[in-house]
Amino acid sequence: xxxxxxxxxxxxxxxxxxxxxxxxxxxxxxxxxxxxxxxxxxxxxxxxxxxxxxxxxxxxxxxxxxxxxxxxxxxxxxxxxxxxxxxxxxxxxxxxxxxxxxxxxxxxxxxxxxxxxxxxxxxxxxxxxxxxxxxxxxxxxxxxxxxxxxxxxxxxxxxxxxxxxxxxx
DNA sequence: CCCTGATTCGC
DNA sequence: GCGAATCAGG
Numbered sequence: 001x002x003x004x005x006x007x008x009x010x011x012x013x014x015x016x017x018x019x020x021x022x023x024x025x026x027x028x029x030x031x032x033x034x035x036x037x038x039x040x041x042x043x044x045x046x047x048x049x050x051x052x053x054x055x056x057x058x059x060x061x062x063x064x065x066x067x068x069x070x071x072x073x074x075x076x077x078x079x080x081x082x083x084x085x086x087x088x089x090x091x092x093x094x095x096x097x098x099x100x101x102x103x104x105x106x107x108x109x110x111x112x113x114x115x116x117x118x119x120x121x122x123x124x125x126x127x128x129x130x131x132x133x134x135x136x137x138x139x140x141x142x143x144x145x146x147x148x149x150x151x152x153x154x155x156x157x158x159x160x161x162x163x164x165x166x167x168x169x
Numbered sequence: 170c171c172c173t174g175a176t177t178c179g180c
Numbered sequence: 181g182c183g184a185a186t187c188a189g190g
């Protein structure tokens with residue numbers, strides 16, 4: 001990946017918005033956080049003024065009122081081989097999972113390619129966007145990592161079992 | 170151990 | 181210019 005004007009502009013914007021280097025790296029795709037930091041320095045925009053206390057870290061979604069406690073992870077992993085009907089049925093049968101499959105509201109979501117199910121392949125991120133029963137439903141579609149069904153961002157932020165997080169490392 | 174940005178230095 | 185490796189730290 002090379003630093004096109006477009007990518008540099010996005011880098012500037014996200015850095016100004018206070019995103020961490022690793023968050024920016026995942027959204028840009030194809031670069032490491034080191035690359036982002038290096039670029040930031042070369043662009044001389046290191047100072048972000050804001051000494052916003054501690055690292056913002058992705059936080060949990062605020063407790064929703066009156067809703068049963070959600071499981072810590074999706075009940076099942078979406079794979080490319082699951083048919084659309086089966087997928088819809090799965091979520092239909094498990095309304096709780098539908099809620100859980102969304103990142104927390106204050107988490108930065110990478111730019112999604114918004115692919116349809118049939119557009120997914122072995123190397124596209126299978127993180128679902130939105131309500132599976134809605135017409136706007138799509139999948140992230142960014143490049144998935146070697147070791148999982150999600151892109152770098154979603155494999156970290158996704159509600160993944162701790163055991164799998166460790167194995168991925 | 171998770172993460173953060175900063176710096177160095179071979180390419 | 182680029183970014184992996186490394187450092188220093190929360």
